[in-house]
Amino acid sequence: MRLKYFVALAIVIMVSAAMVVFAQPPAGSGSITGKVTYTGTPPKMKPIDMSKEPSCAKQHTTPVTTENVVTGPGNSLEWVVVFISAGDQGAGGPSQAARYDQKGCQYTPHVLPLEAEQQLQIYNDDQTSHNIHPLAKVNQEWNKSQPPGSPPIDTKWEKPEFIPVKCNIHPWMHGYFVVLKTAHYSVTGNDGSFEIKGLPAGKYTVTAWQEQYGTKTQDVTLSGSEAKTANFVFTATPY
Amino acid sequence: MIPNKLAVRFALGSMALLTLGATVVTAQATHVNSVNPNLGAPSVESEQSHIDGVTGHAYNGKKLYRRFCIGCHGPDGNGEGENAQWIDPKPRDFTEATFKCRSTPTGTLPTDEDLYNAITRGFVTTNMPQWRPLSPQQRADLVAFVKTWSPRWAKEKSGTPLTIPSETPITIDSILRGRAMFQKLECWKCHGPEGHGDGPSAATLTDDKSNPIRPYNFSTGTRFMCGETNQDLYRIFMTGLDGSPMPSFADVVKPDEAWDLVHFLRTMQPLKTQEASLWQSYVSAHGKDIKPIGPDSAAGAQ
Numbered sequence: 001m002r003l004k005y006f007v008a009l010a011i012v013i014m015v016s017a018a019m020v021v022f023a024q025p026p027a028g029s030g031s032i033t034g035k036v037t038y039t040g041t042p043p044k045m046k047p048i049d050m051s052k053e054p055s056c057a058k059q060h061t062t063p064v065t066t067e068n069v070v071t072g073p074g075n076s077l078e079w080v081v082v083f084i085s086a087g088d089q090g091a092g093g094p095s096q097a098a099r100y101d102q103k104g105c106q107y108t109p110h111v112l113p114l115e116a117e118q119q120l121q122i123y124n125d126d127q128t129s130h131n132i133h134p135l136a137k138v139n140q141e142w143n144k145s146q147p148p149g150s151p152p153i154d155t156k157w158e159k160p161e162f163i164p165v166k167c168n169i170h171p172w173m174h175g176y177f178v179v180l181k182t183a184h185y186s187v188t189g190n191d192g193s194f195e196i197k198g199l200p201a202g203k204y205t206v207t208a209w210q211e212q213y214g215t216k217t218q219d220v221t222l223s224g225s226e227a228k229t230a231n232f233v234f235t236a237t238p239y
Numbered sequence: 240m241i242p243n244k245l246a247v248r249f250a251l252g253s254m255a256l257l258t259l260g261a262t263v264v265t266a267q268a269t270h271v272n273s274v275n276p277n278l279g280a281p282s283v284e285s286e287q288s289h290i291d292g293v294t295g296h297a298y299n300g301k302k303l304y305r306r307f308c309i310g311c312h313g314p315d316g317n318g319e320g321e322n323a324q325w326i327d328p329k330p331r332d333f334t335e336a337t338f339k340c341r342s343t344p345t346g347t348l349p350t351d352e353d354l355y356n357a358i359t360r361g362f363v364t365t366n367m368p369q370w371r372p373l374s375p376q377q378r379a380d381l382v383a384f385v386k387t388w389s390p391r392w393a394k395e396k397s398g399t400p401l402t403i404p405s406e407t408p409i410t411i412d413s414i415l416r417g418r419a420m421f422q423k424l425e426c427w428k429c430h431g432p433e434g435h436g437d438g439p440s441a442a443t444l445t446d447d448k449s450n451p452i453r454p455y456n457f458s459t460g461t462r463f464m465c466g467e468t469n470q471d472l473y474r475i476f477m478t479g480l481d482g483s484p485m486p487s488f489a490d491v492v493k494p495d496e497a498w499d500l501v502h503f504l505r506t507m508q509p510l511k512t513q514e515a516s517l518w519q520s521y522v523s524a525h526g527k528d529i530k531p532i533g534p535d536s537a538a539g540a541q
Contacts, residue, residue, distance in 0.1 A: 052439045052534070129423070129428075132486075133484065137335070140347075140391075141337055141346065141481060142479075142487070143345055143481060143483075143484070144479070144488075145486040145490075145491055147423060147424055168429070168440065169425055169428045169429065169440050170440070
């Protein structure tokens, strides 16, 4: 009797071990592409006066403006994060560290999408002190000073969240960490286009997030290694 | 056959026990939910605090909270009590578990002792009074209760307290090095070139709830928000005041440099301190050569 139990137990353990070892996420070659645009009137971005910080002001040859709604040709919207919010089957391989820079008293990139638990390195490339203050609610808020020449701040976020980040010393500095559960995401460029690659066949919910206008979602079904199109249109308000 | 009967009895017995256990667990869960909307927060029945041999109990703290704290911090612990609309800075929202006065690194939970000290000391320049009239036991009970407002207290441990090495000698050299730090770390951008709380960014500052907030004005000479000693001052800028614009400098300032900064900061207060008298005699001897702090200054060069 006992022997039988042991054998059964051993089989169960071996099978589950095998499942762990071989449970690689399916690799896919499908993709979702599209364009994010707006209708209506977006707000005018305000000019930023950096004269109080000459070391930053002199890095900019063109006028700097706020970036909460950045538009491009053909009513396109820049800095929109488009990602798989449901139906994601995982992605293999570790992702490398995400890099966030403070340069010319601005955050580059303005919006940084990254995965939960992904390593994040924050650099100060300026000749002035910054304090980096992510206003997290789901994750834990923190606030660190980073004088010029300091090593990068090495950190990570545990849970998915759209986290605004600011520098209290330079109040115009404003950006976002977009912490996602998925490795399948894309940020729109100035032409509003995005491409999410490497998707296996499946049913997906695709979400587009814009910092001022919130989220829009669409369902997309991929049946093989095809390229589907999903366009998003946000309603822009001038305030 | 007899062993089988025994086995059946045993099985029935354990099932009954399991059911009972499950009922107790469910009952407790519903109870906690009805008290506290923060799912997963420590239960009022069992949460404790430990301060210097005193064990605080949340169930006792709850009664004290309802009597002494609810008016400002509110029935839901979110800082929206009926008095809150008249108060600035706003009462602490305990559901966020973000605290200004900590001995622990930025982004971590404070220790029980940090919360106890905050209740005891109160916060000068705010509406939070000292609670010394409450016994140490009562204050410890309140600390335990405060920890039942957020699930973070169930999931995380308090951060490791900062170690503060013994103070370096107070000398004019230390003060001058501290002054250079004040310039280099851009403390003056908020606290002002002379520590009057009027730096170029001061007017723009907001806390994590977007409420306007002022930087400390050294020329008032009042106690600091998180204490009054040189050690408290050291701790304030090293750990930062979470939820406010004041960042942590622990990663970028070495202990010796931190003491230098403490010594300089003291010279900006109108108090009869050793630092202030050293600085005054330096100023009367070298007044002309001292470069003012601010933009374009050669880092407060000596």
